[in-house]
Amino acid sequence: MHFTLHKTDIAKQSSINITGSKSESNRLLLLQALYPQFLLENISNSDDSNLMTNALISTSNVIDIHHAGTAMRFLTAFFSIQEGREVTLTGSKRMKERPIQILVEALQELGADIAYVENAGYPPIKITGKKITKNKVSLKANVSSQYISALLLIASKLENGLQLTLEGEITSVPYIKMTLSLLEEIGVQTDFFGNVITVKPNKNVLEPKTLVVESDWSSASYYFSLLAISDVGTEITISSYKENSLQGDSVLVDIYKHFGVSSTFSNNQLTLKKEPVRLQPLKLDLKNAPDIAQTIAVTCFALGISCDLTGLHTLKIKETDRLVALKTEIEKLGGEVAITNESLHLSPANTIKENISIATYNDHRMAMAFAPLALKTSLIIEDAAVVSKSYPTFWDDLESIGFKITK
The missing domain is CATH 3.65.10.10 (Enolpyruvate transferase domain)
Structure with a gap:
């Protein structure tokens, strides 16, 4: 089942409930x-x-x-x-x-x-x-x-x-x-x-x-990416999150400041807001949070900035070899990616190609990491139902904030 994500804008203010980690x-x-x-x-x-x-x-x-x-x-x-x-x-x-x-x-x-x-x-x-x-x-x-x-x-x-x-x-x-x-x-x-x-x-x-159970920070990563790519002033509130989380992916709060995403906690809710920012190339060691590497790589590609991500050796034995998969799919869209056994180096593209079909390799994170690109271009997500592995309501939640999806 392939979904077409049409180029879109998201609501200026919205909220999403995400289930447990x-x-x-x-x-x-x-x-x-x-x-x-x-x-x-x-x-x-x-x-x-x-x-x-x-x-x-x-x-x-x-x-x-x-x-x-x-x-x-x-x-x-x-x-x-x-x-x-x-x-x-x-x-x-x-x-x-x-x-x-x-x-x-x-x-x-x-x-x-x-x-x-x-x-x-x-x-x-x-x-x-x-x-x-x-x-x-x-x-x-x-x-x-x-x-x-x-x-x-x-x-x-x-x-x-x-x-x-x-x-x-x-x-x-x-x-x-x-x-x-x-x-x-x-x-x-x-x-x-x-x-x-x-x-x-x-x-x-x-x-x-x-x-x-606290809500899932890996699932939250796709909203951080959406905010990074969206217009200044856009806000999304996601529930339920703790400021002193046990989950390693909560480093998203610090990492996404680099892209102009501010985070505010109140009553187990986390509000993300896009602030003005001067974008810079990104260098990160993700050995403590490898599951968000795909999200970050796609964010950088969407924003036209280079990134060097290291500490990724465990990605080769996931649902697919995620480093090879990222290189293949980003290059289809017009980017340049070099990989080693434990790192990924992305060079920005001048333009992002339209209506490219993204293979997901039985990997839920490939489908979700590439979805925020719909703020920049129309694209097709192959085997879109793969998201049920970790986040079954993902596509419904995106539609609720303004995504236009042909299923």
């Missing part, structure tokens, strides 16, 4: 499965979170998580400690190409029983749940933070807790801190000192409570 939701859903006394509110309505929910309540011995990488990693750890349960975790063709060996080896070192069904190092995997008593393991620190979080989320249910040593420079620190903060919020004791993370085993009954 996918990152927080998937962590809390797993913790709720381990500690059923907790109630959750404002859970993400994304495909990924729905898949996570269904997998956790499934009684099947084969669970297919499609494209949901977070679910694959978190569930690998979860089913490792479900004593006596035998489960095969599988997914889409792309999921079978996404590495999981680092996490599997760490769990095996702790004593887990996991075997590869097809190709060594990749899903599908067969897990036989058992009691785990070992409590020390090391992991390379520059791998996906989801491997690290997967271990931390089950750690309080291990007989002797967990002491996790991270080797080398740690990437995606905010996501690790989010996991630890959520553990602390439910009453689990943690410590993160230097390169060692300790999670104490939980021997007590945790107090029941209701946990409210």
